[in-house]
Structure formats: structure tokens, C-alpha cells
Amino acid sequence: MSASQPSALVLNAPRTLAFVPLEAAPLTSEQVRIRTLFSGVSAGTELSQYRGTNPFMHRRWDESSRLFVAADSPSWPYPVRNLGYEEVGEIVEVGGAVDDLRVGQRVFGTWGHRTHHIAQRDFVRDRLLPVGADARIGIFSHIGAxxxxxxxxxxxxxxxxxxxxxxxxxxxxxxxxxxxxxxxxxxxxxxxxxxxxxxxxxxxxxxxxxxxxxxxxxxxxxxxxxxxxxxxxxxxxxxxxxxxxxxxxxxxxxxxxxxxxxxxxxxxxxxxxxxxxxxxxxxxxxVAPAASHRWSKLRLWQTAIRLQHEGRLNLLPLITHTVPFTEAPALFERIDAGEPGMLQSMLTFGTDA
Missing domain, CATH: 3.40.50.720 (NAD(P)-binding Rossmann-like Domain)
Incomplete structure (x- = not known):
């Protein structure tokens, strides 16, 4: 894989990762293109996907009954394309109707281990990093929540x-x-x-x-x-x-x-x-039922970022391993092997963030 080629990481089989090219699709008027800066790797959920032990990979999650049920096709069949949920990036293009966002603003969220992502304006507006913040705090939005x-x-x-x-x-x-x-x-x-x-x-x-x-x-x-x-x-x-x-x-x-x-x-x-x-x-x-009238997942995500920016949570020291995106398969092997001293690992995307 070329370091400059837009691409995403997919799981083709247990412990079998590959890169696939991303199409540079044109934006609609309400969309924003994001270039990924950093992507955190989870040693919990992602490792269960990598090893093939996650229940979504063997059974189907029935939304109406909220039960895992036997099915011919599991919820997450191979190739698994939803790897990664700890991303931060930079806006590089906005749609014609987007007048409240600008190129260069930084965004946190979940879009997977990929070099680029297209998102709706509302998604981005709710997930802007504070001005002047260290962009790396963005990888803790979901695990922080x-x-x-x-x-x-x-x-x-x-x-x-x-x-x-x-x-x-x-x-x-x-x-x-x-x-x-x-x-x-x-x-x-x-x-x-x-x-x-x-x-x-x-x-x-x-x-x-x-x-x-x-x-x-x-x-x-x-x-x-x-x-x-x-x-x-x-x-x-x-x-x-x-x-x-x-x-x-x-x-x-x-x-x-x-x-x-x-x-x-x-x-x-x-x-x-x-x-x-x-x-x-x-x-x-x-979220906790007693607080669900005022707390939501979005508020939890935003709060995880705000508490870091205010200095009330100090999470950057948890980042112990940083590797280029091109070395993601080797990083997963190291996590799977239980490499000593590893806490939060992070993929970088050839930027000066």
C-alpha cells in the first residue's frame, strides 16, 4: 500500500488484515471531507474482532428483541469493515452549502481506520475539537465516554x-x-x-x-x-x-x-x-436510566474531550505506542501477543498534527 493512497483497513478473516483502496467520491452540498490524523486501536473490542471471538461475528443481533440469535449470516460477516472507533482528523473540503465549518478545523469521532472520511455537516459540527487542543485527545472520545x-x-x-x-x-x-x-x-x-x-x-x-x-x-x-x-x-x-x-x-x-x-x-x-x-x-x-433525560452518548463523547482540554482528565500519558498506518497489521499482531508495556496504541497518518 502506498502511504499516499486513500485506503482503509479491513479484516478478511481472523487475524488477517488487509488494506483496501477508498474511492474519492465527490461531496454533496451538506457533506465534509476529513483527512484522518490519528486513530486509536482498542485492545478490547477490536481485539475480539481481530481474533474472531466477538459474538457479533458468530450470531445475529436482533434489534427488536435485543437478543443474539442463530442465523445463516452473522451481524459482522467477513470482510469486517468497521474496525476502529477512536479517530481524529482535519477538514480538507466542505460541500457547497456548508457555511459554518471551514478547512483546517479538527474533528473527533468514529469512522474507522482509514485515511479519509466523508461525514454530514451535523456530525462534524457536534464533534469539533476545542481550538488549540492537542489533536491526540480526540482518540479518547469514545473510550473516554x-x-x-x-x-x-x-x-x-x-x-x-x-x-x-x-x-x-x-x-x-x-x-x-x-x-x-x-x-x-x-x-x-x-x-x-x-x-x-x-x-x-x-x-x-x-x-x-x-x-x-x-x-x-x-x-x-x-x-x-x-x-x-x-x-x-x-x-x-x-x-x-x-x-x-x-x-x-x-x-x-x-x-x-x-x-x-x-x-x-x-x-x-x-x-x-x-x-x-x-x-x-x-x-x-x-446511559444510566435515571440520567437519560439529560445525558446521551453524544454528551458523553463531548464531555470526554472537554474534561481533557480542561485538564481534569490526563489521558495522553496512556499513549505508549505510536506507529504509521501502513504498519497497522504488525501492530495488531503485537497487541494480540500481549506485548509488555503497551496501553493505548495509536496509528498516525503521515501528518504534522
Missing amino acids: VALNGVHDAGIRMGDLVAVFGLGVPGQIVAQAARASGATVVGVDPVKDRRDMAIALGADRVLDPREGSVAERIKADTGGRGADVCIEVSGASTALAEAIRTVAYSSRVVAMGFFQGEARGLQLGEEFHHNRIELVCSQISG
Whole structure:
């Protein structure tokens, strides 16, 4: 693939990526052409696509019943063209009727790993980056919204003790957002680099789950009470099981992780049953029902950008690996292999952004 050729990344089969050319279609009067500057790579949802484990790739999601059902054709058949949801770009052309946007303005949003994107004016107008902002904050619009949604679902009160299980990218954002909400935050992760990052970015304490029961340590430190809220962000059933053990009696565990396959290791007849634990799923397809009259996905996206620009969320240090778009297949291989030290990886598109 030529570095200058308009193209997109597609998944032709499990662990089989390829570049396909993009047609330079003319704009309609209400459209805007965007040149991609940066695109973040998700180590969660995208990795499940790359490996072929995502349920959308084996079954059909029925919108009317909100059920995964058996079908001849899954929701995401190969080739999968919807890779990527953490993009930021620059307007390079506007349609004839677009008089409120201009070439050079920068835009965040979801349009996939591709060099260019055509969007409607309304989409772009709602997703402009603040003037003077570091363009890289744009790659955190969606994953930032996922994290903020989880913190909203947690119902954190000022002064709460919140344990965050899993300190990958979403867990790091959750930890920062929970602390900004007035909580004392304990981060839990077996990877030292991730624990160190959490401390550097403001977590009050970190624990290595390999060094003994997290639940027993936190209960001992709180006079037997436990954490006021636990948020599970790793997608590991063992972490969810320990979060259930760690939270206080009749308190809330938020399950944010994307669990793949069976959630083995959950002993639901033990602490979950006897401590009347409230288990809540947080997923970005919806917002907390009690706040849905004023919060939406768009507001969450915009807020994730604004909080970074105001300095209340510090997410740029999470970017540990940056590679050119032409090296995307190799980057996915590295993520799949679990390369040490990798948090947020990002594709660049040969710009001086």
C-alpha cells in the first residue's frame, strides 16, 4: 500500500488484515471531507474482532428483541469493515452549502481506520475539537465516554472508597474519573507498569491481586466494611468474582469489562448471595436510566474531550505506542501477543498534527 493512497483497513478473516483502496467520491452540498490524523486501536473490542471471538461475528443481533440469535449470516460477516472507533482528523473540503465549518478545523469521532472520511455537516459540527487542543485527545472520545458512563452507573458519592479492577486504558480513565468525582481510588492489576501508571495519574493506592486476596485486604483496611463501589474493567471473570467479594454489604459492583465466552469462577451462592450485592452492567449502547433525560452518548463523547482540554482528565500519558498506518497489521499482531508495556496504541497518518 502506498502511504499516499486513500485506503482503509479491513479484516478478511481472523487475524488477517488487509488494506483496501477508498474511492474519492465527490461531496454533496451538506457533506465534509476529513483527512484522518490519528486513530486509536482498542485492545478490547477490536481485539475480539481481530481474533474472531466477538459474538457479533458468530450470531445475529436482533434489534427488536435485543437478543443474539442463530442465523445463516452473522451481524459482522467477513470482510469486517468497521474496525476502529477512536479517530481524529482535519477538514480538507466542505460541500457547497456548508457555511459554518471551514478547512483546517479538527474533528473527533468514529469512522474507522482509514485515511479519509466523508461525514454530514451535523456530525462534524457536534464533534469539533476545542481550538488549540492537542489533536491526540480526540482518540479518547469514545473510550473516554465508555469510562464516564461506567462512573455514572457506579453512582459514586464524595468520600466513597472505589476499587477499580483492571488498569488497562478504560480502567485508567475510570480511576481518574472516579477520583475527580470525590472518591478515594484503589486500582487493582497484576501488571506493575499499569499500577505505576495509575499512581502517577492520581490513584490513591494500587494492589497486586497475585499477592493475596484483594477483598480481605480492603475489608481489613476498612474495619470489615469493604469498598463502597467496585468497578470491574478487565473483562476477567476472576476479577469480577473478587470485586463481588470486595464490595460492602448491599453495595454495587459495576461490570464494564467485555467478557469473552463463559464467565467461569463466579461463585454466586457465596458473597454475591449472602451480601445482597447489586451487580450492574455498564455498556455504551445506553446511559444510566435515571440520567437519560439529560445525558446521551453524544454528551458523553463531548464531555470526554472537554474534561481533557480542561485538564481534569490526563489521558495522553496512556499513549505508549505510536506507529504509521501502513504498519497497522504488525501492530495488531503485537497487541494480540500481549506485548509488555503497551496501553493505548495509536496509528498516525503521515501528518504534522
